[in-house]
Amino acid sequence: MPAPLKFVATTPELPAAADAVIIGGGIVGIFAAYYLARRGLKVALVEKGRIGAEQSSRNWGWCRQQNRDARELPMATKSLDLWERFAGETGEDTGFRRCGLFYLSNSDEELAGWARWRDFARTAGVTTHMLDGVEATERGRATGKPWKGGVFFADRRHRGSGVRSTGRRGRDPEARRNSPPVLRRPRYRDRRGPRLRRCHGTRHHSHQNRGACRRCLGVLLLPPAWHPLSAGLYPLFDPFGVSPGATGLPDALHTAAVSVTRRGDGGYTLAISGGGRVDLTPQQLRFAPHFLPMFVRRWRSLAPGGLQGIRSGHETLARWRLDAPTPMERMRILDPAIDKRTIRTTHLRALELLPALKNTKITAAWAGYVDSTPDGVPGIGEIATVPGFILAAGFSGHGFGIGPGAGHLIADIVTGDEPIVDPRPYHPDRFLTSAWGKVADF
């Protein structure tokens, strides 16, 4: 069953020319298109299936700084402001709300890890409140249990997951003029593509020649779960939604057993945090050495998958022919089957943790692949061997929250503007020099 998602209209028509072509209409591609269009570039956004139908509508909607790796924290912080600003700029209610994140634990090891992050975050100007047992138990009274400690982070999150028609085409004529056209990928028989002028890279781009940049092309590839960069490890997660009916619960609660997120409609999304299934695939074997440190760190929360990637044809080592349908054309939307056992386990744990959930019923269950890089930090940057070609993939389970910051950074790279954050920690070239880069701490 797919996750609940608003429909965004697309067109199969290709424009005669475009300043930038974005491949992939997930949260990152949408925000990159938005920031490029705001700078006056003519943007073509190419989507093979439906806007936001893969990871970007299957996530929990958490936009957190809490426990982010040092390399990703600046982008997470900027993104929170951009989420807020986006609502003001467009008049669109994205569902983004400031509500705070609440973590509870009875594990000394986990609490010590959170305390370490609190100390690090302080150096980056981010404040986290550690809760002692009394405070955690009081704040976590909806659980009816005593707790050793916890964290409260006055963060913000996006209530109710999913891309909510950020394109806005078809309603307000002004927004229509400013928003990029959304294209569906053409069928292979008539794949001529827009007439593209080649960009010779962003190295020569500067504030002085920004006008010239407009005649250049930036091709952005943002199809994470389909890209080999992230093919070595992409676990399947199985969240599900329950109806409104439970009262007195925190808006966003994490525990080791289960995590609970209040949705915009008053219902909740329930899931086991970090727990996923991993399919054994040919790509995974090929890239396994790169992902070894990540596996060593995360194996405890992973279970074997059901070979869905191979059976569905999504995962293949075969080369694609240009005169025959590619795997992306055979599978327009990556919609893996749910694992009913995981859903049952999650539900039982949630009812045990928060008895008020007994007043709700399951309304939808879905699964989603999470793309991951070997070090758990996204790969964003221009590929040196293909000037003008920018890759952005491997958001490693954090891409929804940092989508606006990532889209902004991509637009900065294309136009040569001052980057919103230091782009160096994200550049995919780091995998060329050291396959075993430092795995994200948190």
Ligand SMILES: Cc1cc2nc3c(=O)[nH]c(=O)nc-3n(C[C@H](O)[C@H](O)[C@H](O)COP(=O)(O)OP(=O)(O)OC[C@H]3O[C@@H](n4cnc5c(N)ncnc54)[C@H](O)[C@@H]3O)c2cc1C
């Ligand atoms: C269950 C689950 C829970 C998560 N929870 C959170 C969370 O709480 N907070 C958070 O920040 N992140 C979370 N994430 C991760 C987050 O959803 C992703 O990191 C983010 O959505 C990635 O966005 P994207 O635009 O890079 O990719 P996607 O949303 O996957 O979009 C890629 C798009 O590219 C298209 N595409 C692929 N190949 C082609 C092609 N050849 N031509 C044209 N189009 C193509 C696809 O159809 C797709 O629409 C979660 C993910 C899952 C699955």
